[in-house]
Amino acid sequence: MAIHGRTRACGYTGDAEYDTIAAVKTEANIPIIANGDITTPEKAKFVLEYSKADAVMIGRAAQGRPWIFREIDHYLKTGKHLPPPEVAEIHQVLKAHLEDLYAFYGERTGLRVARKHISWYTKGLINASSFRHRMNQLETVKEQLDSVDEFFAQAARASNFLQYEHNQADTPLIAEAA
Numbered sequence: 001m002a003i004h005g006r007t008r009a010c011g012y013t014g015d016a017e018y019d020t021i022a023a024v025k026t027e028a029n030i031p032i033i034a035n036g037d038i039t040t041p042e043k044a045k046f047v048l049e050y051s052k053a054d055a056v057m058i059g060r061a062a063q064g065r066p067w068i069f070r071e072i073d074h075y076l077k078t079g080k081h082l083p084p085p086e087v088a089e090i091h092q093v094l095k096a097h098l099e100d101l102y103a104f105y106g107e108r109t110g111l112r113v114a115r116k117h118i119s120w121y122t123k124g125l126i127n128a129s130s131f132r133h134r135m136n137q138l139e140t141v142k143e144q145l146d147s148v149d150e151f152f153a154q155a156a157r158a159s160n161f162l163q164y165e166h167n168q169a170d171t172p173l174i175a176e177a178a
């Protein structure tokens, strides 16, 4: 059973609390999966140790960042951080994701659903806000794919790794409560 440690009234505001998950874990005889506001490998380790849950589940922090699963897995196994994915890999993952969206939703709806995913993949990157603005005006799959290719080709020419504004590459996408 997966437990999101938060009341319905809280919505997504505030930090999830893990005491309830820990309390349920002491009583239940079925596997318990902890969920809510897990955004970094360190947070995953903390929640697993604090709640004694059998696993963690990641929601919003995986949006535009699907490699978070291998990063958490590696950190839990070794205590060390994996290097961030290279621009070329992110480009490839995003392209495959876009093709899946077009295939699943059809081109018209897929194009629109894809906009928010492209925004998540490029969140915080240098030059990304003007790119996102232009990208959101495009009305065909071909134009959308071409604009993504152009953005990532430009990023790859600048560096093997994505360049974030405010050096936020290692900071979580979702603010954590102190």
Ligand SMILES: Cc1cc2nc3c(=O)[nH]c(=O)nc-3n(C[C@H](O)[C@H](O)[C@H](O)COP(=O)(O)O)c2cc1C
Binding pocket: 004, 035, 036, 037, 038, 057, 058, 059, 060, 061
């Ligand atoms: C796009 C999206 C879709 C979701 N769909 C469901 C759903 O169908 N059923 C459900 O129980 N929770 C759903 N959730 C809630 C998540 O499973 C999770 O409990 C919540 O996002 C908190 O975890 P997080 O802080 O890691 O995002 C969804 C969340 C998001 C962001």
